[in-house]
Amino acid sequence: MSDYRNELKFICTEEELAVIEGRIRVVMKVDSHAGGKEKAYTVRSVYFDDYENSCMYENQAGAAQRSKFRIRTYNGDISYIRLEIKSKQYTLGKKESCLLSMGECSRYLHSIPEAVTKDLPYARRRLSLEMGIRRLHPVNLVEYERTAYVYPYGNVRITFDRNISMSTKPEGFLEEVIPLTPIMPKGIHILEVKFDEFLPDVIAGLLETGTLERTSFSKYYLSRQMENQ
Numbered sequence: 072m073s074d075y076r077n078e079l080k081f082i083c084t085e086e087e088l089a090v091i092e093g094r095i096r097v098v099m100k101v102d103s104h105a106g107g108k109e110k111a112y113t114v115r116s117v118y119f120d121d122y123e124n125s126c127m128y129e130n131q132a133g134a135a136q137r138s139k140f141r142i143r144t145y146n147g148d149i150s151y152i153r154l155e156i157k158s159k160q161y162t163l164g165k166k167e168s169c170l171l172s173m174g175e176c177s178r179y180l181h182s183i184p185e186a187v188t189k190d191l192p193y194a195r196r197r198l199s200l201e202m203g204i205r206r207l208h209p210v211n212l213v214e215y216e217r218t219a220y221v222y223p224y225g226n227v228r229i230t231f232d233r234n235i236s237m238s239t240k241p242e243g244f245l246e247e248v249i250p251l252t253p254i255m256p257k258g259i260h261i262l263e264v265k266f267d268e269f270l271p272d273v274i275a276g277l278l279e280t281g282t283l284e285r286t287s288f289s290k291y292y293l294s295r296q297m298e299n300q
Contacts, residue, residue: 075163076226079264081283088231088260094277095220095229102219102228114232115214116143117180117241118291119198119207130292136160139291140198140207142176142244149245152176154194164265169194173245180242182208209241213294214251226267227274233260237294254290254297261290 169192184199236251
């Protein structure tokens with residue numbers, strides 16, 4: 072379990088995020104991924120599921136143990152593409168990942184698994200197996216703007232995810248601009264808090280507003296719900 076980290080998620084208004092961000096920037100540093108004047112960066116992910124939508128329904132049911140596969144870029148940089156397996160055990164989470172070339176990424180976007188060999192990185196080997204056995208395939212795309220702060224004690228990372236949007240056309244993942252549909256009401260965003268064994272009291276105090284709404288739903292799940300609206 073040492074690879075797992077605590078993960079807490081909250082649905083917040085822009086006003087709540089502004090208050091919390093104003094507090095934590097005094098004691099926390101901006102994450103190294105941040106860039107630009109606003110210290111924010113764009114995250115784009117393609118998610119995989121099977122034809123029974125098992126990943127979506129496991130999240131809906133709050134399954135104690137579950138995993139999902141995604142391919143991700145930052146700030147539209149397609150020279151740095153990551154394949155990630157996100158595993159959950161209750162409120163604990165961990166990621167296993169590897170880099171993909173554009174060709175490898177395109178192959179997965181077209182639902183073509185790789186030949187599984189012992190030399191294949193674990194994440195690629197696992198996804199290819201799941202594509203063959205469970206017929207995992209790309210189902211949608213999620214994009215949002217992230218601001219992240221880190222704190223060394225407890226290995227704390229706090230992220231503010233704004234303007235969360237989705238597309239039902241994951242094949243557009245490598246394109247520079249694609250049409251997107253917001254999945255949250257205007258002015259509503261997601262705050263995530265990740266830490267190892269403990270959350271330092273100083274950070275916990277800065278997050279206290281009395282109004283934060285805890286959620287167990289993932290951005291993937293919320294985006295899939297939008298498909299039926």
